[in-house]
Amino acid sequence: MTQADVAAALDISTENYNRLEKGKTELTLTKMRKLAEIFNREPAELIADHGNVRTVRVRQHVQAGDWAESHLWEEEDCYDVQVPDDPDLRPFTLHGAESRGPSMNLRYPDGSALIYTDILETGETPVPGKRYIIEVERPDGLREATVKKLFKDDTGKLWLLPESNDPRHQVPIDPFEGDGNIVRVVGKVVFSVQREE
Structure with a gap:
């Protein structure tokens, strides 16, 4: 064909x-x-048929508004997903997180497995147009983790954009003004695995 x-x-x-x-x-x-x-x-x-697959363990979730000390799961709640074995990603550890809630539902439906690289391990600079796992830490030490798309506006300023149809999750984040919160780019999303409805 x-x-x-x-x-x-x-x-x-x-x-x-x-x-x-x-x-x-x-x-x-x-x-x-x-x-x-x-x-x-x-x-x-x-x-x-297009090469080997890699198995990635999904060990945590990302959900805006879910503030906790950790989003890591108990081992019995973790599960594996398979993704293509991309030769460019072979040198790096792949991590898995499950999307929960409506904070990223225009891109990743609830329950999607997001496979990402650790930004510290890869050493790469975040690129506008790509999606990243973002962690926000409040002064009390509680954290939330979610996914945002990095966007550069006409003035060159960087923003972290939500992709949600829920008004509570449509406010862009200025990564340099955290209102007392620390904003970290944790990793770049490289694959997503979505369950069929």
Whole structure:
């Protein structure tokens, strides 16, 4: 089959299918199932055919407004997800966190597994347009963790933008003015795994 044939079967443009093949567009479970049907394969085979997979342990959750000393779970509550083994990510540890609540629901539905690299381990500078796990620590030591998209406005100022349809979670964060809170960029989201409804 040509790319155009597969794109037509997926009901997307050839350009979008090309982006999907190159990993520039998220491969949702729905698209993966449709591709598996088109190629008469199992969905897991599609990942395996393009290299190995990595297993990542989801050990915590991220949820705006959930202030606690730690968001790490008990071991019996943790679970594993598999993601493609991206050669660029092999040198780094991958971490998993589950999204909860409506604070990022325009991008990550409740229950999505977010796979991220540790910004201290990679040593990379945050890039506008990418999504990051953000931790905010209050003066009393309690913390919340969530996901925000880094945005640079026309003046060059950086903002952490929520992606939510809930008015309580639509206020951008100025990472340099924490109102007494400490704002940390913890890691860059590199994969998300979403459950089908």
